[in-house]
Amino acid sequence: MPLLGLQLDDNLMFGQVISMKEVSEDQQKKVDVLIRARYPLIYITTWEEERVAVMLNALAVRAEKQLIIWSTTEGFSDFSGRKLDGEAVDPFAALTYITDYQRPAIFMLKDFHPFMKDPVVIRKLRDLKIHLSNLKKTCILVSPVLEVPIELEKMINVVDFNFPTLELLDTVLEGIIEPLKMNPRVDVSLTEEEREAVLKSALGLTVDEAENVFAKSLVEVKRFDPAIIIQEKEQIIRKSGILEYYHSNEHFDNIGGLEHLKEWLSIRNRGFTEKAREYGLPFPSGLMLIGIPGTGKSLTAQAVASLWKLPLLRFDVGKVFGGVVGESERNIRQAIKTAESVSPSILWIDEIEKGFAGVQSSNLTDAGTTSRVFGTFITWLQEKKKPVFVIATANNVNQLPPELMRKGRFDEIFFLDLPSPKEREDIFSIHIKKRGREIEKFDIRTLVGLSKGYSGAEIEQTLITAMFDAFSDDREVETTDIMNALEDMVPLSRLMKEDITALRTWAQARARLASKTEQQKKPNIEIEV
Numbered sequence: 309m310p311l312l313g314l315q316l317d318d319n320l321m322f323g324q325v326i327s328m329k330e331v332s333e334d335q336q337k338k339v340d341v342l343i344r345a346r347y348p349l350i351y352i353t354t355w356e357e358e359r360v361a362v363m364l365n366a367l368a369v370r371a372e373k374q375l376i377i378w379s380t381t382e383g384f385s386d387f388s389g390r391k392l393d394g395e396a397v398d399p400f401a402a403l404t405y406i407t408d409y410q411r412p413a414i415f416m417l418k419d420f421h422p423f424m425k426d427p428v429v430i431r432k433l434r435d436l437k438i439h440l441s442n443l444k445k446t447c448i449l450v451s452p453v454l455e456v457p458i459e460l461e462k463m464i465n466v467v468d469f470n471f472p473t474l475e476l477l478d479t480v481l482e483g484i485i486e487p488l489k490m491n492p493r494v495d496v497s498l499t500e501e502e503r504e505a506v507l508k509s510a511l512g513l514t515v516d517e518a519e520n521v522f523a524k525s526l527v528e529v530k531r532f533d534p535a536i537i538i539q540e541k542e543q544i545i546r547k548s549g550i551l552e553y554y555h556s557n558e559h560f561d562n563i564g565g566l567e568h569l570k571e572w573l574s575i576r577n578r579g580f581t582e583k584a585r586e587y588g589l590p591f592p593s594g595l596m597l598i599g600i601p602g603t604g605k606s607l608t609a610q611a612v613a614s615l616w617k618l619p620l621l622r623f624d625v626g627k628v629f630g631g632v633v634g635e636s637e638r639n640i641r642q643a644i645k646t647a648e649s650v651s652p653s654i655l656w657i658d659e660i661e662k663g664f665a666g667v668q669s670s671n672l673t674d675a676g677t678t679s680r681v682f683g684t685f686i687t688w689l690q691e692k693k694k695p696v697f698v699i700a701t702a703n704n705v706n707q708l709p710p711e712l713m714r715k716g717r718f719d720e721i722f723f724l725d726l727p728s729p730k731e732r733e734d735i736f737s738i739h740i741k742k743r744g745r746e747i748e749k750f751d752i753r754t755l756v757g758l759s760k761g762y763s764g765a766e767i768e769q770t771l772i773t774a775m776f777d778a779f780s781d782d783r784e785v786e787t788t789d790i791m792n793a794l795e796d797m798v799p800l801s802r803l804m805k806e807d808i809t810a811l812r813t814w815a816q817a818r819a820r821l822a823s824k825t826e827q828q829k830k831p832n833i834e835i836e837v
């Protein structure tokens with residue numbers, strides 16, 4: 309069968325690459341232990357029924373039990389597909405069959421969750437419990453979603469079935485490469501590093517999805533391209549609803565100044581590679597960027613994703629708070645799970661203080677929902693094992709819950725101040741070049757002198773204003789246009805003088821300076837306007 313329904317010509321057939329569906333040792337062990345400890349009901353969340361069936365069959369054979377598989381369309385059959393009872397398609401009949409079955413067995417029930425809304429089914433499952441463990445029978449519910457009614461919560465054990473490991477993906481990839489090695493029409497050669505990049509970009513996909521997207525990449529560009537593979541993850545993220553897959557066009561070189569911050573990020577550029585693991589390094593975990601509006605916090609988050617070549621997931625905390633009771637907690641868990649499933653990834657929380665503004669008063673205002681959601685988030689932040697790098701930004705520290713800033717939550721907290729003269733020079737140059745003009749044509753020194761107290765965003769804005777002015781006069785933009793624009797604008801720092809002073813005082817004690825400036829050790833408490 310041609311993959312993706314693509315009709316490839318003879319020389320490009322992929323053959324039977326889908327031969328292997330095995331499961332990591334770890335995962336097998338987890339399920340095996342539960343079965344042998346006679347947990348009667350186990351719930352496995354996954355899209356990959358086939359991989360689960362193969363694993364369960366292996367466990368069943370080893371324990372000399374039978375594996376019996378049920379679905380509401382087919383009733384009961386064994387692992388080889390032989391029908392045992394094709395009539396028992398309704399859930400109650402299924403549970404009766406299981407009750408009456410007299411030998412040790414593992415029952416795999418596909419997509420049973422919709423039926424667990426029925427009170428009769430719930431009761432029947434509860435009655436089944438003791439009976440099952442006495443007879444060495446185990447029911448394994450396999451569904452892509454976790455939906456357990458409260459009555460059953462305490463008697464069901466949930467196992468999150470992990471996505472394929474790098475090793476498994478490597479085997480899948482090899483299965484595609486092998487038959488095509490001699491094919492002159494595609495380039496399946498990969499250096500060790502390229503191979504790692506390709507495999508990493510496929511983490512979070514199921515075996516089938518990975519296989520399809522590897523093939524798709526070959527069809528589209530005749531080689532394995534991580535960028536095409538990452539697009540596949542975008543689909544997963546879009547379906548989750550709360551995270552947004554952010555396409556970053558920002559380049560690291562487009563950040564003016566902020567040398568300390570850039571250095572920190574560059575040093576960690578290879579922090580997600582296997583080499584770094586072998587070296588004994590942990591994954592970079594997270595970064596907090598605090599500062600005056602328009603100083604390049606969001607810009608940095610976007611540029612890092614390009615630098616590190618990782619998917620950038622924008623997380624709008626506000627979207628978590630749903631209307632129905634319990635929904636917000638479910639949403640935050642879902643968001644975390646999605647970010648982890650496509651990891652290594654960057655989770656970007658812009659202006660985090662807004663999302664969690666209500667934490668302190670949460671008990672009074674929303675029955676503690678915000679506070680619980682926040683709790684789930686910071687616990688995860690502290691304990692996460694998966695390589696999800698968190699970048700949070702904030703303009704206002706007064707609204708930040710203090711717990712967020714405690715040690716261990718982020719690797720580092722950076723403070724982004726207004727740009728120094730040298731930094732303003734960089735920023736002018738970057739934006740002038742970005743708009744296709746030569747910097748030599750402008751008197752940058754004068755502009756730097758006139759832009760004291762202006763943020764990067766404001767500098768960019770004055771340049772745009774100047775260009776509009778010149779454009780409407782039908783002439784080329786020049787230094788005086790920018791000078792006029794600077795004069796016309798009142799920078800935020802002049803309006804927010806007290807706020808900025810307070811922010812600097814706060815940062816002095818708690819954050820590292822993002823910029824290498826003359827006053828490196830101490831931010832300038834006096835505002836320079």
Ligand SMILES: Nc1ncnc2c1ncn2[C@@H]1O[C@H](COP(=O)(O)OP(=O)(O)O)[C@@H](O)[C@H]1O
Pocket residue numbers: 562563564565566599600601602603604605606607608701735738763764765766768
């Ligand atoms: N240090 C900088 N270097 C270059 N451009 C900058 C810098 N700071 C801000 N800008 C410009 O201003 C825009 C807005 O900045 P942004 O990163 O959104 O600020 P904030 O700190 O409020 O998140 C950026 O997209 C960029 O064009």
Ligand SMILES: [Mg+2]
Pocket residue numbers: 602605606607658701
């Ligand atoms: Mg911003």
